[in-house]
Amino acid sequence: MTRTAVVAGVGPGLGESLARKFAAEGCRVALFARSTEFIEGLAADLPDPGEGLAVTTDLTDVEAIRDGFEAVREAFGPVDALVNNASAASWTGLMDASVEGFEESWAVNGRGAFVCSQEAVDDMLGADGGTVVFTGATSAVRGRGGAIGFTAAKFAARGMAMDIAQEFGGEGVHVAHVVIDGQIDSPGDRERHPDRGDETFIDPDELAETYWHLVERDDVGTQPFEVHVTNGPNPSEFI
Template sequence: MKPTAVVVGVGSEEGLGAALARRFAKEGFHVIVGGRTAEKIERVVKSLGDGNSTAVQVDATKEEDVLRLFQTASAPGEGKSPASVVIFNAGNNQYIPFRELSGEKFEDFWRVGCLAGFLVGREAVNLLLPQGTGTIIFTGASASLRGRPGFAHFSAAKAGLRMLSQSMAREFGPQGLHVAHVVIDGGINGTKLKSILPGILDQRGLDGLLNIDAIAETYWQLHLQHPTAWTHEIDLRPFKESF
């Protein structure tokens, strides 16, 4: 039976979600590619080759969408076993001065960055716990650890996601589930950042941004860890990045 991995929060082919899908597909996993934009996830699925992945359009802030996603994850098709790896990579970021931050906008960021993580995490546990084994990985950020001016909304969501992952690790680690949180402490060399800051690559250079495939390799290595030496949290940054 072919193993299955779920990646939630896939967008552009040049994004981290797509890189994670590629890394697990390379190791023989059937990858369920979850994202909000049908065109983007279909392009990622096409890039992975015939039969190696399934696109599921999902808004992870909506409980009914997440339940539908995990119906597919529990029965991915003939010759494929239920998912044994779940990665939550959804997120959004935007500079908003605190006094200009509306309650609606604050809640929007919390829903994407934290509530969605809870919904995906809960259903991942429901799927993996009966198997007695499995890996759940959450993508964090610098804001998971510290707040910066103009990013209170983002920091609140990401810090909440970090605490969620810690609570899950302590509850379900002893039951065989490896729950990990990856702090991405720097800019990612992908479509999203380069579209927001067009000159960022010229300013920082290739070595000044995190390479998406290098990040994905760390997620793969987390999955491979022996249960007597599990990492719960790891931080990644370019060697040029201050911290």
């Protein structure tokens, strides 16, 4: 079965690894991000037998998201798999957080994932079902203090994933939430934290394997909802 997958939120790190893994498994992969140059280069470089489509999309813009899904349907047909992978963080506590920063975190992690899920699930209900995976974080299950916008948005996304799973699980739509309890390895994070050892980072290629296992199980009746990935003891101190 050839699947059409949308990865909403693609950059160096997990987004790139997801795109490459899904393409290697034969998916037609649409890459949503604001960084046109990066996603166009990645779409052209995806491994066979998959195909890539770069869709420049601001995931805070509702109409841009809907237009993006129309572009995917025109190129590849209905969507079978969606990964809500975009993230925006407001790393400030209650008294220092601005309304604008709080709302930006919500616009990406919450509203953007909501609109993407609406578009994808509508396709899945008209076909043979499919899979929606949310990229979560430590802050989706417990507050860390000092990151109120990010925590609120990630809690909201986890609750949304639960609600979609309960509403549509009986109709063949598998929804999963991946709690990433640690720091994903990416060039930017390596530069920001040069003193950290390899053991403090989570390999994005290994993470992508976990996501793919969730997608390829979309015809199995009993489905896992939540997967918790960690990089060892006390991982949250590295987030």
